[in-house]
Amino acid sequence: MSISAPPAYDRPYRAERAAFLWLLEREVVRFLKIWRFTIAGQSLSALLFLIVFGFALSGRITGIGGIPYDRFILPGLVVQAVIMVGYINGTTSLFEARHDRYLHDVLASPLRWWEINLALVLGGVVREILTAAGILVIAVPLTGIGVQRPLVTSVAALALLISAAQVGVLAGAYSTSLDHVYSIEALVVLPLGFLSGIFYSTSRLPEAWNVLSHLNPILYYVEALRSGLLGHGSLPALAALAAAVGGAALLSGWSLLVFRSGAQLKP
Numbered sequence: 001m002s003i004s005a006p007p008a009y010d011r012p013y014r015a016e017r018a019a020f021l022w023l024l025e026r027e028v029v030r031f032l033k034i035w036r037f038t039i040a041g042q043s044l045s046a047l048l049f050l051i052v053f054g055f056a057l058s059g060r061i062t063g064i065g066g067i068p069y070d071r072f073i074l075p076g077l078v079v080q081a082v083i084m085v086g087y088i089n090g091t092t093s094l095f096e097a098r099h100d101r102y103l104h105d106v107l108a109s110p111l112r113w114w115e116i117n118l119a120l121v122l123g124g125v126v127r128e129i130l131t132a133a134g135i136l137v138i139a140v141p142l143t144g145i146g147v148q149r150p151l152v153t154s155v156a157a158l159a160l161l162i163s164a165a166q167v168g169v170l171a172g173a174y175s176t177s178l179d180h181v182y183s184i185e186a187l188v189v190l191p192l193g194f195l196s197g198i199f200y201s202t203s204r205l206p207e208a209w210n211v212l213s214h215l216n217p218i219l220y221y222v223e224a225l226r227s228g229l230l231g232h233g234s235l236p237a238l239a240a241l242a243a244a245v246g247g248a249a250l251l252s253g254w255s256l257l258v259f260r261s262g263a264q265l266k267p
Contacts, residue, residue, distance in 0.1 A: 020115045023106065027093060027123025038089075038127065043134030046081040050074060050139055053199060067230055070143045075226040076198030078135055082128045083164045083218065087189050089124040090168020091181045094265075098172070103265060117169065117259040121252075124165030145229055152237050153228030159244040160221045166251035173255075173264050192218050203234040220244050 031038040054070030097103035106116060139145070147153050167189075175181045196218035202210055213219055220235070220243035227237035258264050 019109055019111050020119055023111065023116065023119040024122055027119055028126050030093065030123070031089065031127050035130075038085075039130045039134060042081055042085050042131045043138075046077045046135045047138055049077055050142075054143070068143070071145045071230065072201075072226075073199055074139055074143055074145055075229050076196065076222045077139075078132050079160060079196070079218065079222045079225055080193040080198060081131055081135060082160055083167070083189065083193060083221075084185075085128050085131045086124050086161075086164025086166075087168045087171060087185060089127050090120065090165060090170070091172040091175060091184075093120060093123065094169055094172030095175050095178075095181060098265060107262060107265065113259045113262065114256060117255055120169050121162065121165040121255075124168055125161045128161050128164055147229055148231035149228045149237065151228075152241060153225065155241055156221065156224035156228050156244055159241075159248040160225065162248040163221065163244070163251050166248070166255045169255050170251065170258065173258050192216055196222050197234060198222060201234045217243070217247055220247065 050070060050073065054073055057069055094103070097106070111119075171181065171184055175184070195213070196216050197213065202213040202219065205213060220240045223233040223235040223240035224237065224244045226233040227235075227240060233240065
């Protein structure tokens with residue numbers, strides 16, 4: 001006599017996929033559906049800066065050590081694009097989730113607080129990598145830039161990806177309106193990016209401006225990546241790298257504290 005299988009409602013529940021992977025997939029699919037705007041648009045903006053400034057001025061301006069100007073500005077343009085993408089991705093994802101109260105369902109799920117943070121950050125990192133790859137796949141053949149110090153480049157890139165994603169998540173957690181989101185972008189993120197030594201060497205600035213430039217945290221990400229790709233920069237590679245890694249650790253710790261308490265995540 002054969003034994004029939006128990007009804008579906010009597011069988012033990014088995015998740016088709018871990019909840020963390022579902023949330024991560026949602027974060028990635030969210031921007032991939034409109035990749036022409038979320039990835040291609042950001043990559044194109046950086047490439048336009050490279051073409052307009054790099055190639056138009058390459059015969060008149062040189063970077064540190066006689067480096068062609070297009071190569072000199074490329075690392076900074078990549079940093080600027082990654083930070084902008086990380087900021088936009090984190091704020092739009094988390095702010096909208098808070099505003100639409102979709103985040104309440106996520107917080108009530110079996111997901112741990114750090115898993116929610118990690119899924120949001122990894123979603124931003126994936127978008128940042130795709131954006132940077134879109135820039136480099138065209139810019140590398142045009143400029144002939146290479147990787148002079150692979151280890152420095154790898155650590156600087158990892159610190160940059162994590163920091164940019166966490167900045168977006170933190171801004172999304174603290175913003176209470178779209179005006180806050182756009183104000184931070186226009187008044188903080190963009191100015192700090194353009195004043196971080198992307199288009200010039202801070203070592204050539206007057207003493208007072210040189211000191212002020214060192215208060216800009218984005219400067220250290222630019223110089224760390226520049227040292228890895230070009231071999232040297234305006235700052236010692238180890239100092240810039242230490243500041244970038246420290247920034248990533250500080251932002252991650254702050255973000256994890258926000259998600260652990262959960263109070264700031266409620267609209």
